[in-house]
Amino acid sequence: MERRDIEIFLTLAEELHFGRTAERLGVSGARVSQTIKQLERRFGVALFRRTSRQVALTPVGSALREDVQAGYQRIQEGIAKAVAAGRGHTGTLRVGFSSPPAGEAIMAAAEVFRARHPDCEVRIREVHLSDAFGALRAGELDLQITELPVREADLSSGPALLRDPRVLAVSSRHPFARRDGVTVEDLARDTVLVPADAPEYLLDAIIPARTPSGRAVRRERVLTSRQELLTLVSGGAGMAVVGSQATRFHARPDIAYVPITGLPPIEYGPVWPAGGQTGRVRSFVTLLRAELDR
Structure with a gap:
């Protein structure tokens, strides 16, 4: 079942009314009816009993609803968490540094970041010379301020923020x-x-x-x-x-x-896993740049 098919089936199972289901999902009544018919043909069994007065689940339809509902709810919650991680400022932001000046700048930016986003914890750790990108690749860090350049296929980097003679x-x-x-x-x-x-x-x-x-x-x-x-x-x-x-x-x-x-001078800049530039990462880098420009 496609995600939209599941939405239509579960909503109709709750509303037991084609018109209300269509209105709630922002689709046409014909789309609801067509989707249910397609599902019934695919399964080879009726999911709803329809009369001129009412719509009711069949025993198979009731069982399918129980089986699908919990899994679909977990999927929805997972999607919501992913969206929040990408756009919001909750959870935990883990930042690494490879030199004392970078560590100082990160600490200053973290103080401002925590004040602006109290629902997001900032954790800071040192990155050792012996394994420059290991923590990023292992998913232990979201962001790292380190020596540039960085030319790694699985990592992305931003412009230089610090310069040290x-x-x-x-x-x-x-x-x-x-x-x-x-x-x-x-x-x-x-x-x-x-x-x-x-x-x-x-x-x-x-x-x-x-x-x-x-x-x-x-x-x-x-x-x-x-x-x-x-x-x-x-x-x-x-x-x-x-x-x-x-x-x-x-x-x-x-x-x-x-x-x-x-x-x-040696240049230091932000590095993060490719595809991992979340809203938290973008906001922290912006704050860090502002702190260093002061």
Whole structure:
């Protein structure tokens, strides 16, 4: 049975009147009559007894109504929930962040969002370097603010909301630690530590594979967390290109952060599962952009 057939059958079973059924559903009386006749032909049995005075369910019609009603009600409730999730601001919005500045911005936006939409809970969690998109793909997050670009077939992304100048993290014993700045050419002079599972296109965008003169940059995939990054850099295992936010959130006496010239800032933007841009996601991104523009 098609959904419209079910609606007509259940409504007529309740009203027991073709005219009222047609009026309630916004269709013609002929459409109601035709649908019931088609169902009866398909089942090979009468569902209603019709006389000039009344319409009544047959025993088969009564049994069909009992069997169909509960399932149809669950379908209607499921559809209503899906519509509410797509358009409304109820339930739970789960947001992830991959860097402290993104986390700060999300916290500020969440406070405003909760005030405007008290029926929607906002849950916030960190996304680890070792599995950048795993939580989104597992359905554990609805939205993530992370490094751009993102070029994944199953994910969609929005424009950059945050920009953070790049600096080079080195051990305080490294020769670069005594310099006021480095250039892209200097990246070829030591190993550059990078996240173990980062997509190649993201590495190329943040840490070029070659310097402007053509020298190869030795990128070693070892990092799985920020704490591991700090430990390896402080121990002299290599250098790391990071955002300048590290000078505020990860200041350490054994690590120096040296400005890099010749590279644009690291950009952060919203990412969500393809097809998953609900009303909650759109509203939160709008609020986040407004908070960052203040």
